[in-house]
Amino acid sequence: MNPIRLLIADDHPVVRDGLSGMFAADPGFEVLGEASDGAEAVRLAQALRPDVILMDLRMPGTDGLAAITELAKLKVAARVLVLTTYDTDSYVLPAIEAGATGYLLKDAPRDELLRAVRAAAEGQSVLSPAVASRLMTRMRTPDAGPLSQRELEVLELVAAGTTNREAAAKLFISEATVKTHLLNIYGKLGVSDRAAAVAEGFKRGLLGKSGT
Template sequence: MIRVLLVDDHPVVRSGVRGMLDGEPDIAVVGEAGSAAEALAAVLAAGPDVVLMDLRMPGGDGADATARVLAEAPGTRVLVLTTYDTDTDILRAVEAGAIGYLLKDASRADLLGAIRSASRGETVLAPAVATRLLHQVRQPAPTPLSARELDVLRLVARGQSNVDIARSLFISEATVKTHLLRTFAKLGVSDRTAAVTTAIAAGLLESPRRGPD
């Protein structure tokens, strides 16, 4: 018997999901929680095999609740069931340890199959979610910048103009522009702000410290 806990802040949603699961010979709903704050206590009290976890709830979100649940009950499988499919939501849930990610427009057959797969430790992803994750994985890494291109970008990050950068590095303003154009091409961006942001996100550049040099 697969023991399932429902975590969602909408009672009508919990009731609807319970109705979908009732009658299945191998699945039993053993408890419910109406918020992220209640989720951990409910898991410890009910000892479910699978938790159906909503993401957006009062008192904390489902990703944080997932991490707390798995820290206290590592054998539990958390299956996210939500209406949200943004890259940020998906990645946070996966990084928190969720074994699967389903959208609330899933069919009854898909939901039942996902619960059974999750209980066996198998990853379950809605097709749209799987596509987004693959897109993230396949994003090409930025081409490494040369030492001089990084020098220029660091000064851009500090708010210096092309003229100021040329003076600081003892090069011409035209050379600064050339370095910036090459940097834009390597990072796949079209302006100075995006170049700095992308380089920081890729770990090529540290966040600038404001204040005197």
């Protein structure tokens, strides 16, 4: 079985060295390179084609969120696993919406981090317990405001009969991200399934404006 090929993006050399050493010591992983900011991460991801990118969010110049967005636009196949010290909504939700496969905090135990990278390489969504709890709370007490532009795009695709997988491909985001958007849509529209969301979307005039 081939090792999981990694790219590590963090602006702190000590963090990069620590992560590189940890993964290099395990034969199941191969560290292809290190980046000190988001722009370098995007360049190296295109050149090295890693399986998983460990991405810090707060970096000088091009930050991790901008890098995740750019990687999705460029259709880079690597899974992005955010590894950061920040677990607030203002960091978690934008990163997942931009296309991150997972979100872990830097205080995660070594074994949890190794498992998370393996899961991310297989396309599974990975969230630290603290982040998962925060997202579940957000889903249970959703913002009753208007749908975001991306949520409207997802709803339009659902109305057109696309599957989550097809919607993810069309929007250049992960299937897990589509599911997150759907949960937000259900909460904002006060419904519990796709059909009801579409019906409510038409009822509110959210659908049908652009021929969908």
